[in-house]
Amino acid sequence: MQYLLLCCFDEERWRKIPESEREHIMREYGEFQQNLSASGQYRAGAKLGSSQTATTLREQAGKAIITDGPFAETKEQLGGYHLVDCRNLDEAIAIARRIPTLRAGGVVEVRPVEFGHPA
16 A cells, blocks of 8 residues: 655744754655665655745636645645555554654654545
């Protein structure tokens, strides 16, 4: 089964972390991804641009409403994701617990991917 690990972090808090510590966290991310790739569990992943670069689309009365900025104003913003193959939720959580930004105050949301179902 595939799980999507959604990595969230307070962007303002991230900017306040010393550059050397941010670089260390990102090196750990590289190692994390290499280890998952070597195990055959890693399918995809990416770091996203800041939430300020987001564009949100909605539809109202058949017309597209396009808004600059993120979908929701929250304490943490979506900063990246990892798509992984796991036997079950427990294994996905064990992988998510290894994500380096957790120790720095980040949040990871784990969701199963449901193929063949409309969104």
